[in-house]
Amino acid sequence: MSQLLRDAVVKPDQANGPICIRPADVSDMERLSIYFTGLSMTTRNKRFMGARADIARVAAECVARAGHPDHFTLLAELRQEGYGTIIGETIYVYDAATRHGEFAISVADVFQRRGLGLQMMNAMERRASDLGHEMIAAETARANAEMRGLAKKAGFADTGLGDWQSVHFAKRLPPVASAR
Numbered sequence: 001m002s003q004l005l006r007d008a009v010v011k012p013d014q015a016n017g018p019i020c021i022r023p024a025d026v027s028d029m030e031r032l033s034i035y036f037t038g039l040s041m042t043t044r045n046k047r048f049m050g051a052r053a054d055i056a057r058v059a060a061e062c063v064a065r066a067g068h069p070d071h072f073t074l075l076a077e078l079r080q081e082g083y084g085t086i087i088g089e090t091i092y093v094y095d096a097a098t099r100h101g102e103f104a105i106s107v108a109d110v111f112q113r114r115g116l117g118l119q120m121m122n123a124m125e126r127r128a129s130d131l132g133h134e135m136i137a138a139e140t141a142r143a144n145a146e147m148r149g150l151a152k153k154a155g156f157a158d159t160g161l162g163d164w165q166s167v168h169f170a171k172r173l174p175p176v177a178s179a180r
């Protein structure tokens with residue numbers, strides 16, 4: 001079992017068990033594939049900014065990040081009776097050339113709008129900060145009100161670099177010493 005992140009246990013809210021946010025590893029590939037397959041078409045299309053048929057391959061790419069020092073995937077897992085069900089994920093990739101991290105995120109449809117996305121963003125930022133990264137940026141469709149709202153709530157600002165279809169936003173991370 002992967003090590004849990006600091007402060008990673010999320011309030012169960014209306015869920016039927018504790019929810020943990022933890023790094024993914026190779027043993028998560030099949031369950032991550034099941035998670036992506038179970039998303040509604042709308043959520044899946046928003047997550048991948050278009051249709052993706054090769055879900056198993058996407059899941060494999062996500063868990064492959066576990067072996068890279070500057071990339072990671074975090075999973076939100078609902079724990080019930082000793083079994084974990086993935087209910088959210090965020091993937092983070094660092095670009096050494098531009099010196100910023102980029103991410104994508106999703107939360108299972110029935111768990112959306114309960115604060116889990118924000119908790120995952122916070123966990124991702126802490127981990128990126130621990131890696132010494134100073135800036136996180138992302139892009140989403142201009143029509144994606146959920147992601148734009150989540151980014152704003154997490155303290156990201158519009159960089160103005162988007163176009164009529166997309167919005168780019170970024171956040172400078174606090175130095176490690178004051179990030180805690």
Ligand SMILES: CC(C)(COP(=O)(O)OP(=O)(O)OC[C@H]1O[C@@H](n2cnc3c(N)ncnc32)[C@H](O)[C@@H]1OP(=O)(O)O)[C@@H](O)C(=O)NCCC(=O)NCCS
Nearest residue numbers: 046047104105106107112113114115116117118146149150
């Ligand atoms: C974007 C997403 C991850 C948000 O996850 P979530 O768990 O629902 O988000 P939270 O409950 O933490 O919401 C945090 C804030 O985001 C904003 N937000 C979330 N859902 C929203 C919606 N449907 N409309 C407008 N704002 C929304 C709100 O500001 C919210 O705070 P509030 O509930 O206090 O108003 C989720 O909607 C999702 O999986 N969407 C599909 C995939 C996607 O679009 N990914 C982004 C591209 S990679």
